[in-house]
Amino acid sequence: MAVATQTLEELCINSIRFLAIDAVEKAKSGHPGLPMGAAPMAFVLWNSFLRFNPKNPKWFNRDRFVLSAGHGSMLQYALLYLTGYDSVTIEDIKQFRQWESKTPGHPENFMTAGVEVTTGPLGQGIANGVGLAMAEAHLAAKFNKPDAKIVDHYTYVILGDGCNMEGVSGEACSYAGHLGLGKLIALYDDNHISIDGSTDIAFTEDVSKRFEAYGWHVQHVAEGNTDLEGLAKAIEAAKGVTDKPSFIKVTTTIGYGSPNKANTAGVHGAALGGDEIKLTRDNLGWEYEPFVIPEDALKHWRKAVERGANLEEEWNKVFRDYKGKYSEEAAELERYLSGKLPDGWDKVLPTYTPEDKGLATRKHSETCLNKLGAVLPELIGGSADLTHSNLTELKDSKDFQKGQYQNRNVHFGVREHGMGAICNGIALDQSGLIPYGATFLIFTDYMRAAIRLSALSQAGVIWVMTHDSIGQGEDGPTHQPIETLASLRAIPNLTVIRPADGNETSGAYKVAIEKAKQNDPTLLAFTRQNVPNLAGTSIEGVAKGGYTVVDSEGTPDLILIGTGSELSLCVTAAEKLTAQGKKVRVVSLPSWELFEVQDADYKESVLPKAVTKRVSVEAAASFGWHKYIGTEGDTVSIDRFGASAPGAVALEKFGFTVDNVLAKSKALLG
């Protein structure tokens, strides 16, 4: 094929392909196959449909684009470069997959403007897309007026076979169908190849039929390599269906254009190699040097800059008009977008004294959520089918349902992983919403990949986890967290807080809300069972992660360190030891992460190095506690699986009693 035969469209499409081929070749690492096959659909979408402004990647009313098949990252980097984003230059593309480059192995929203969410772990992106579409639906229902549609954009996702095999995508897409999210449009790159070879070896289901079963509008573009008109018509038709999300199966050839490697797993995740690249250049009539884009193509692509500026300007006019007519709503939206909290928001958080009735911290959590929900309309979330166990309902709102998107109580169904990825999507919409997702603490295991991604991708989600120990009781070891707190504390950038009582629950929410606005997630662990309100606990104390709640005269002989429901055991044990003439300090350590970032002096003031007799008390694994108890300390902990029994029985049988704290303390004191 000679270059002369290439249409402008083909030049534009081949620009994507060769940027991917050349970048992967230079890095000797990466996935050229997907960009080569998906280039036509990406061209049609970005050239004819996607509304965005390359010079303002954060323009609020932009369409959201998610490359769920994140290993094809060069597709996205090519699009960002070609359409004129400042975040990805040709030099950046030459640095593909290199240290600190703007073009890491998988799309990372925190590295590259124009990337909405971090993808790569398969299935997450499409589930994030459901969250993005839910955010749009909510904001549109809340802010739009009959004469002013200020929230009006689509979420487009390109996903692959791998995404469709992952359970998380099934969960989220089933829910998207339930919600009838008409502005969610997914393009399925049906290339029949995954890493191990043909999908025939493991994945022969009828994917389209499955999406129909979910309640999606389903189409098929059979000639996805070449049928640009068919692609455009399908997207147009998808936009026309407003009461269902759309699934467009686009049959393509992975590595399209490579004479020997197209339609093989060999082109999925490895460089083509010099010889094959030459053959591919010949085959596609591409006579340009590596990283060189023909002027015609670049000029055409770059029309996106002017188009985008116009789109944003049009929207600005609409918004100015809106602001004139609906100043209050406009001010609220502007606050949302600013990331600011309303003045005095935290004044609603209750405080308690020991005289106040002891309640489960999940009950205190319910109070906080409801008080915060009243002053923070951006709070939106719910539970994975445990609403009345997690106590996460906002009583002054109603259910977020199809056609009722203005409401804030989300029923995720028994879909923890989907919930996690959806919450990440809502947060990464960057429109100021604060999503929360709830289940039993143990079931963070089902959604761990999404929780980790919230921490990595700076998604300001609040994870509300109840039934946080063997105190959970009768449900038994399948439902009782043991190692769960440790496994979550180990995740970088995730703040885990396990409050001891009412004051500490308020403190935990204060931190969580502030962190959410700073784009950091927080995980809160609450008890099922009642706990007393303690003297000395405070909102301010929680903010420091660890603090002294009971102190001795002079240097203590012993420090008891407790969290959550076990802090009260420490306090009672300390009283008894003090009565016996011992000098005992009790430290509450609701959040290791918050404590670790305090300055050295503060940490030393709470846990003086000289005091080596220390006992930690937490109804969970001892794993990690040696950092605080040192080589001479001891733990009251549980390093085996739990057991089915009433919660109080389980706690006692496993040694979470004042007597056991006293026994371990006395053994240390000698």
Add this chain to the structure above:
Amino acid sequence: MAVATQTLEELCINSIRFLAIDAVEKAKSGHPGLPMGAAPMAFVLWNSFLRFNPKNPKWFNRDRFVLSAGHGSMLQYALLYLTGYDSVTIEDIKQFRQWESKTPGHPENFMTAGVEVTTGPLGQGIANGVGLAMAEAHLAAKFNKPDAKIVDHYTYVILGDGCNMEGVSGEACSYAGHLGLGKLIALYDDNHISIDGSTDIAFTEDVSKRFEAYGWHVQHVAEGNTDLEGLAKAIEAAKGVTDKPSFIKVTTTIGYGSPNKANTAGVHGAALGGDEIKLTRDNLGWEYEPFVIPEDALKHWRKAVERGANLEEEWNKVFRDYKGKYSEEAAELERYLSGKLPDGWDKVLPTYTPEDKGLATRKHSETCLNKLGAVLPELIGGSADLTHSNLTELKDSKDFQKGQYQNRNVHFGVREHGMGAICNGIALDQSGLIPYGATFLIFTDYMRAAIRLSALSQAGVIWVMTHDSIGQGEDGPTHQPIETLASLRAIPNLTVIRPADGNETSGAYKVAIEKAKQNDPTLLAFTRQNVPNLAGTSIEGVAKGGYTVVDSEGTPDLILIGTGSELSLCVTAAEKLTAQGKKVRVVSLPSWELFEVQDADYKESVLPKAVTKRVSVEAAASFGWHKYIGTEGDTVSIDRFGASAPGAVALEKFGFTVDNVLAKSKALLG
């Protein structure tokens, strides 16, 4: 309704209902709704189809029954009691959900004979069922002869709405459809209620259509409360379809029989209460005291004992005949079932010297797997679409596919969680198979719930995890484990091993195989990148979890503790420090769990308390390491997310260098 009008069948069915009602009432905890609604299908299945021997719950050729909706555990306990298992007496039922009872909150295979797998975390049971059916298919293809079908049984699963919402079930069922597992029959208790209320609020997809899309044979019994004949016909028809798994949607009423609570979430997970129980007794004509089963019903149910004895005896005859004709195969099957390993099996594990070429430990893993696969035909497994990255292919076997079940290379597809639950099912088939499942270490996050269940439910699986650090390289932080090792080490009963080289990889597999036969899982973490073979490493050392590989003369001044790819940094640093006159010991600590169970003298001999200057070196989070480095030690570790770059660059940038080990060592040595 008067009792006189009850048929024998109704009496039998109501026996289940009232055992559930009364047990939950006594415990004031539990889920009566499912047993009340699913009692008819359970009766039909257990009375007319299920082939089992109550007096020998481990009879090899029994049909497997899984209650995937494990919260309805009283259904299963009622069935075990009524059909005459010794494991559940009426006294046990009265102890429902109490400390150390045989009737815990959710079915636990390790507590109650007759329970095949541990359920409760939703979706796991049906996915375990896929594994059980795969085990049957494999053993049948391997051992059956045209004149002797010694492996010939079904796997039946009852699952609910919650199971169907979970992604793990979707993954496993898609794969079951691909494999055409004709002897897997799932009964879907379609009761339209989950904890939060009607499934209308979150789950309105067409489940049957989805299963059709997966390639299952799908039926519907519309009157599941009463249509016993329809239920029987459907199960009969399902058995008749031999090339597809069967899905029978059975529409039922949760809490059937309760005048005020049937068909409400109120009966899902709480006791009915005395008044409602009285009304339910009246409504169903049940005139018996709590925990009393009418003689006629019990007598009918208990026919299962004689039926079961006959079934097993018939099979014994077939097997005796088989043994006569096919002594070799019979001996092999008997070895499988004995849990024994063939003599000298571990002699195939290779050893290495420092002169041998350094390879990635994943490459050593491939060698071990293949050598073991040749002597252990019970080894069966594969990867979640990363076969040629995980290097898990058994080269002398072929792909396990529909109609090719005798093969041992399983292609799970991009379905980590499904793979995990399937491997658990294969192990819990208790037929001696050793399943292994592989992916990148980071993606244990996707399958953590299944890994935890392997540890809890004593499933002897080998989890083969490669690309175990930031040495993974270019894929970046979404693919680079940081906190992953810590989060896995924290799981009770799971042995995690991170070998340093060829010898340690052999040692890791020796432990893993032995543990699998003892019904304990092991997780192996392997490098992507090459590592040298070190002097002093050994198979025996790995078995102890930690051991000295380089020692000083006399008491060391400093101990360097390394694992996996970082052990070689320790060895090189020690050489340099020794040359500078320091006394340095290097300890390899491939498995914390194995080290912890050594006696105190041994542990002291490796890590003497008196030596407080210690540096751990592991390309992972420091979380948990303070147990070994103490208060005066230091770590070479990474407590932030990784970054996309070539692996060697990432390792260097994050400080995993000999120089950094030396710098931290010298800082401690002063």
